[in-house]
Amino acid sequence: MFIELTDHLRCPGDHAEAFLVLLPDRMDGRRVTAGHLGCPYCGWSTSWDGGPADFGGGRRLDGEVPFDAAAAHAMLGIDGPGGWVALVGRAASLAPQLETLLPQVGIVAINPPPPLADGGAVSIVTSGSWPIKTHALRGAVVGLDASEWLPAALVSVLPARHLVGEGTPPTNLGGTLLATGGGVWVAQAGSA
Numbered sequence: 001m002f003i004e005l006t007d008h009l010r011c012p013g014d015h016a017e018a019f020l021v022l023l024p025d026r027m028d029g030r031r032v033t034a035g036h037l038g039c040p041y042c043g044w045s046t047s048w049d050g051g052p053a054d055f056g057g058g059r060r061l062d063g064e065v066p067f068d069a070a071a072a073h074a075m076l077g078i079d080g081p082g083g084w085v086a087l088v089g090r091a092a093s094l095a096p097q098l099e100t101l102l103p104q105v106g107i108v109a110i111n112p113p114p115p116l117a118d119g120g121a122v123s124i125v126t127s128g129s130w131p132i133k134t135h136a137l138r139g140a141v142v143g144l145d146a147s148e149w150l151p152a153a154l155v156s157v158l159p160a161r162h163l164v165g166e167g168t169p170p171t172n173l174g175g176t177l178l179a180t181g182g183g184v185w186v187a188q189a190g191s192a
């Protein structure tokens with residue numbers, strides 16, 4: 001994973017949001033190819049060596065969203081370099097194409113379908129609990145298989161940025177629903 005991403009990850013432990021401490025073993029440019037992440041609050045830790053970071057309890061299911069990367073790009077409304085976009089569950093099948101549409105934007109693929117590999121602008125995290133801090137993302141696209149994480153994903157999106165989801169938006173999601181139709185919807189994060 002990219003070293004900058006570690007600033008935006010949170011401990012999966014059942015406690016208030018906490019930062020994680022990175023101990024890199026091996027770097028390839030800005031990518032930490034082997035290392036450890038640990039929580040100073042609860043003592044949780046994980047290690048990786050050559051593969052993606054595994055926070056434990058995540059599943060990687062096959063699947064695709066019913067729209068393409070160009071549509072996701074338009075719905076995210078992101079222009080210009082910098083920051084991070086999360087693609088969650090089967091929405092991460094868009095990562096290779098979205099990477100070319102969002103130059104110099106980091107992509108964190110959370111529980112992506114199995115064919116996706118760590119590389120390029122894409123950093124993979126597998127986890128059974130939401131691994132991203134509050135207000136850490138320029139946008140997020142959440143697949144239907146990960147819809148239980150929609151509220152958490154919206155909290156992780158920066159104010160006024162967009163969350164894209166599949167199916168019907170949850171009624172108690174928060175934020176502002178900007179558009180819905182054709183099995184996809186876009187909500188805007190609030191300024192709270």
Ligand SMILES: [Zn+2]
Nearest residue numbers: 011013039042
């Ligand atoms: Zn912890």
